[in-house]
Amino acid sequence: MSKTKLQLFTSFIIVFLLQNSIFGQNYSVGFSKESINPNSGILSSSLAGFGDPKQGRFSIGFQEMGIAQNAVAMCSSDTKLYIATSDNKLWQADINSSTPNWVFIGMAYYVTAITYGNGKIYGTDKNNILWMRDAGENDSTWTNIGFAYETTGLTFLNNKLYGTKKNNTLWVRNTSPFNVPWTNIGKANSVRSLTNDGTNLIAVSKYDNDLWTRSTSSSNESWSKIGTPNQITYGTYLSNITYAKNKLYATSNKNKLYYSQHSQTPIYAYASYFEKNSKKALIITLDLCGINYSFSHKIKTEIKNLYNIDENAILINCSHTHYAPVAQNYSCLQDFYHSPDPKYLDIVKNSVLTATQNAINNKTTSNLSFVKGTTNIGYNRADISKALDNNITMVVAKNSNTNGINGAILSASTHPVWRSQARDFVTISSNYVGATRDKLSTLKNINSVQFMQGCAGDINPYKSDSPDQTANKLTQDFNNLFSLSSSDITGEISVKFDSIAVPLKNFTFNKAVNIKKANTGKYDQASERNVRWANKIINQYTSGTLSKSATIYIQILKIGDWNIIALSREAVSQYAIDLYSHFSPLKLTVLGYSNDVSSYLPVQWHIKKPTSNYEGYESFFIYGQSGIPVDNVEDIILTKVYSMMQ
Numbered sequence: 001m002s003k004t005k006l007q008l009f010t011s012f013i014i015v016f017l018l019q020n021s022i023f024g025q026n027y028s029v030g031f032s033k034e035s036i037n038p039n040s041g042i043l044s045s046s047l048a049g050f051g052d053p054k055q056g057r058f059s060i061g062f063q064e065m066g067i068a069q070n071a072v073a074m075c076s077s078d079t080k081l082y083i084a085t086s087d088n089k090l091w092q093a094d095i096n097s098s099t100p101n102w103v104f105i106g107m108a109y110y111v112t113a114i115t116y117g118n119g120k121i122y123g124t125d126k127n128n129i130l131w132m133r134d135a136g137e138n139d140s141t142w143t144n145i146g147f148a149y150e151t152t153g154l155t156f157l158n159n160k161l162y163g164t165k166k167n168n169t170l171w172v173r174n175t176s177p178f179n180v181p182w183t184n185i186g187k188a189n190s191v192r193s194l195t196n197d198g199t200n201l202i203a204v205s206k207y208d209n210d211l212w213t214r215s216t217s218s219s220n221e222s223w224s225k226i227g228t229p230n231q232i233t234y235g236t237y238l239s240n241i242t243y244a245k246n247k248l249y250a251t252s253n254k255n256k257l258y259y260s261q262h263s264q265t266p267i268y269a270y271a272s273y274f275e276k277n278s279k280k281a282l283i284i285t286l287d288l289c290g291i292n293y294s295f296s297h298k299i300k301t302e303i304k305n306l307y308n309i310d311e312n313a314i315l316i317n318c319s320h321t322h323y324a325p326v327a328q329n330y331s332c333l334q335d336f337y338h339s340p341d342p343k344y345l346d347i348v349k350n351s352v353l354t355a356t357q358n359a360i361n362n363k364t365t366s367n368l369s370f371v372k373g374t375t376n377i378g379y380n381r382a383d384i385s386k387a388l389d390n391n392i393t394m395v396v397a398k399n400s401n402t403n404g405i406n407g408a409i410l411s412a413s414t415h416p417v418w419r420s421q422a423r424d425f426v427t428i429s430s431n432y433v434g435a436t437r438d439k440l441s442t443l444k445n446i447n448s449v450q451f452m453q454g455c456a457g458d459i460n461p462y463k464s465d466s467p468d469q470t471a472n473k474l475t476q477d478f479n480n481l482f483s484l485s486s487s488d489i490t491g492e493i494s495v496k497f498d499s500i501a502v503p504l505k506n507f508t509f510n511k512a513v514n515i516k517k518a519n520t521g522k523y524d525q526a527s528e529r530n531v532r533w534a535n536k537i538i539n540q541y542t543s544g545t546l547s548k549s550a551t552i553y554i555q556i557l558k559i560g561d562w563n564i565i566a567l568s569r570e571a572v573s574q575y576a577i578d579l580y581s582h583f584s585p586l587k588l589t590v591l592g593y594s595n596d597v598s599s600y601l602p603v604q605w606h607i608k609k610p611t612s613n614y615e616g617y618e619s620f621f622i623y624g625q626s627g628i629p630v631d632n633v634e635d636i637i638l639t640k641v642y643s644m645m646q
Helices: 003-023 293-307 342-361 431-444 467-481 509-519 525-543 573-582 614-622 633-645
Strands: 027-035 060-067 071-076 080-085 089-094 103-107 111-117 120-125 129-134 143-147 151-157 160-165 169-174 183-187 191-196 201-205 211-214 224-227 238-244 247-252 256-262 268-276 279-286 314-318 364-374 378-380 391-399 405-412 448-453 459-461 493-506 549-559 562-567 587-591 627-629
Touching: 027 342, 027 391, 027 405, 027 448, 071 191, 071 238, 071 247, 080 111, 080 238, 111 160, 111 191, 120 151, 151 201, 160 191, 201 238, 268 342, 268 448, 268 493, 279 293, 279 342, 279 448, 279 493, 279 549, 293 314, 293 342, 314 448, 314 562, 364 467, 364 587, 391 467, 391 587, 405 431, 405 467, 405 587, 431 448, 431 467, 448 587, 493 633, 509 525, 525 614, 549 633, 562 633, 573 587, 573 633, 614 627
Parallel strands: 071 111, 111 151, 151 191, 191 238, 279 314, 405 448, 562 587
Antiparallel strands: 027 268, 027 364, 060 256, 071 080, 080 089, 089 103, 111 120, 120 129, 129 143, 151 160, 160 169, 169 183, 191 201, 201 211, 211 224, 238 247, 247 256, 268 279, 364 391, 378 459, 391 405, 493 549, 493 627, 549 562
């Protein structure tokens, strides 16, 4: 090689190394998102985030689709809807018709309930007789196949007939065309109409129009609520119900026909993938109120097995929207909040895996930059005089070749709770978080805008602002960051993940007993919650299983010199305020709601307030905790963080 060529080559290497040092060009970065909305295979989801109202919030709503004149009973096959009417006639209509055309197919005298199964229609009448006929269009003859006393609901499931009676009991018998006995298998309170989804029974109650479901796997299974009239997406009008093709069809006392659907707007799982020098990291954000550690660990294990990403290098952060399906355990709230629907958790998990794969496939060589600012979208709801975490951070990924923006990762701290109208309260949504992502994406022409929730445990949006107004303010604040001088991110990827057992000041056995006595016999939501909590604590004392500490998970994810400190649980503002102050020279993002959201994480002033408060006291009853962290909980956690950051 000539001297000139050697000099040129040396100059090229120096420029390349300088560029790599200045701009951090060796990061491979990819973004993706996937829907985590419940699909049609899930009839209804209870919405997390509020214990009120007592009757619950559910995603199911009903859309009018036509007329069902004078219907007194209803059933369906895979292709047809059937109704019996008050003038003793039986009708059918194609189930796929947008507006059903009812065709008369025979007489049906004094019907109280009907169901379809294996090409037959079964019906009960006011004379306590069980009948059967062919389901074809011809006026088939009904055959008496036994007795069915005071039947209010009837359904065919797994070649058996299930019926409810006026005395609030549930019965089952086989479908043989003879007078075989019915067997009592439990309670069924005030059922007006009965159907099934192919696995479980579904009932609508007579007086309050609530929807319920239960398994048939054993006798005396409990019923779980899956819907309640909210007068917005769901009124008090259901007279008869039937289930077909992943929808619940209903008739009303106003002669109308409805079909069910989720009241929802999009919610997502986002994934951002980072790789440098064979080191990998993944940030997952979920439009959920929270998750338990067991679930986040399960997801991380599957990602590790599929994509060879260190579990500790996978961060899962929840936006904490109060308008998403329940995805964690709330053992002391109403029974429909106790455990998430396994089918819904599968949707979330599979969406995370798909988003991860797509983010890896979408990776491009990118430069990363960091910028930090402040916002004014909320107040410290625990004490308005106290400081709050008003920090916002933004990391922007730009294609190293085109300099175009591939994606942006935002962080801010405020509860996504308030609503602009009543419909929002019963509608699945990401609240201001999703609106901010959408607005900034449009404003800056960025395909992927990801949002991470900070330490928002004691921050609420201003009461005067709707979610859209909060999003407008926050979008403008992030937009302003683009005009500030950002810092390039450089360096290797590293991670630390650990946990710490914070001692609890346990509620005493006598306190639990006294709380139970004080609340027993009261039927408001808070009193019933307190009784459930007291029973749980009393049982733990009796069985010797009372937890005397709370596990807090701490994750330090360093993507180059961008430091992410992620705390589990609902961490309050002071954690972020102190960490941002202590590490002020660093490119730093502080998060709560990460990897596990199983209680609040207060600091001393919340715990020591002279009057009982939510963050430092009442919330622990809602989360079913056995005690409150010790007063110096913040010192314990910060000491651990400082050690991990070394």
